[in-house]
Amino acid sequence: ESRIxxxxxxxxxxxxxxxxARKCTRCDLYKHATQTVFGEGPLNAxxxxxxxxPGDQEDLAGRPFVGPAGLLFxxxxxxxGIDRSTTYVTNAxxxxxxxxxxxxxxxxxxxxxxxxACRWWIEHERELIRPPVTVALGATAAHSLFGKTMAxxxxxxxxxxxxxxxxxxITVHPSFLLRIxxxxxxxxxxxxxxxxxxxxxxxx
Ligand code: URA
Numbered sequence: 001e002s003r004i005x006x007x008x009x010x011x012x013x014x015x016x017x018x019x020x021a022r023k024c025t026r027c028d029l030y031k032h033a034t035q036t037v038f039g040e041g042p043l044n045a046x047x048x049x050x051x052x053x054p055g056d057q058e059d060l061a062g063r064p065f066v067g068p069a070g071l072l073f074x075x076x077x078x079x080x081g082i083d084r085s086t087t088y089v090t091n092a093x094x095x096x097x098x099x100x101x102x103x104x105x106x107x108x109x110x111x112x113x114x115x116x117a118c119r120w121w122i123e124h125e126r127e128l129i130r131p132p133v134t135v136a137l138g139a140t141a142a143h144s145l146f147g148k149t150m151a152x153x154x155x156x157x158x159x160x161x162x163x164x165x166x167x168x169x170i171t172v173h174p175s176f177l178l179r180i181x182x183x184x185x186x187x188x189x190x191x192x193x194x195x196x197x198x199x200x201x202x203x204x
Contacts, residue, residue: 010043010128011043013128014043014125014128014129017121017124017125017128018038021036021038021094021121022035022036022038024036024094024095024121026117026118026120027095027113027114027117027118029093029095029096029097029110029114030095032096032098033054033059033095033096033097034059034060034062034096035059035062036062036094036095037054037058037059037062037063037064037091037094037095037096038064038090038094038121039064039088039089039090039091039122039125040063040064040088040089040090041084041085041086041087041088041089042085042086042087042088043088043128043129044129045086045087045088045129045131046086046087046131046132046133046204047082047086047087047088047131047132047133047134047135047200047201047204048087048088048089048090048125048126048129048131048133048134048135049065049073049087049088049089049090049134049135049137050090050091050092050122050134050135050136050137050141050144050145051064051065051069051089051090051091051092051137051138051141051173051174052091052092052093052109052110052137052138052140052141052173052175053091053092053093053094053095053096053097053110053140054091054094054095054096055067055068055069055096055107055175056096056098056104056105056107057070058070058096059095059096059105064089064090064091065089065174068175068178069173069174069175069178070174072174072177072178072190073137073174076174076190076193076194076197077197079194079197080194080197080198080200080201081198081201082197082200082201088125088129088131090122090125091141092110092115092118092119092122092140092141092143092144092145093110093114093115093118093140093144094118094121097109097110097114109140110140112143115140115143115144118144119144119147122144122145126164130166131166132166132167132204133166133167133168133169133200133203133204134162134166134167134168134169135168135169135170135171135200136150136168136169136170136171137171137172137173137174138152138171138172138173138175138176139152139173140173141170141173142155142170145162145168146160146162146168147163150170152170152171152172155170156169156170156171156172156196157169157171157195157196157199159203167203169196169199169200169203171193171196171197171200172189172192172193172196174193176189177189177190177193
């Protein structure tokens with residue numbers, strides 16, 4: 001068992017990693033973002049959730065999934081019976097990528113180069129935390145974790161294996177659920193997301 005309880009060396013290593021991430025210049029996104037949004041949660045978490053990148057509110061708050069997608073995520077976790085505070089939540093890309101439009105900052109999808117540059121951080125987070133179960137929220141997270149494009153529809157709802165042998169699940173991104181215009185379909189898709197989370201909970 002290589003996972004160490006928080007309070008030992010593990011915490012110091014994670015804090016050193018965080019300190020480095022705050023000064024990251026591995027890609028250009030740091031130039032316009034407010035700050036690095038690193039992962040958070042107990043270092044002995046048995047589930048690691050991986051999102052895409054911080055959004056506008058996360059960029060300002062410095063914490064992952066605290067904006068509209070985060071609220072939906074929290075509600076779905078609650079429905080599935082997962083206590084977020086027992087999980088580690090992070091993103092594939094740790095700086096907000098956006099295009100300014102008037103006073104607004106419009107989310108822009110990270111490219112393969114940015115995902116690749118930022119893999120350095122998530123791989124080190126994973127090395128320290130060693131979660132038995134990892135969850136890719138959407139295609140960017142899946143790309144980062146598997147190192148290649150993974151179709152969501154074909155791969156969701158079943159346990160997959162990462163290169164380190166640990167279990168990984170792919171499901172949709174909460175933002176996708178926010179964008180579905182049609183109410184019935186939105187309700188259906190949210191229920192499928194909760195179903196995925198329940199299955200994941202039973203494995204962790
Ligand atoms: N979307 C993400 O992928 N991550 C966040 O932290 C917020 C929104």
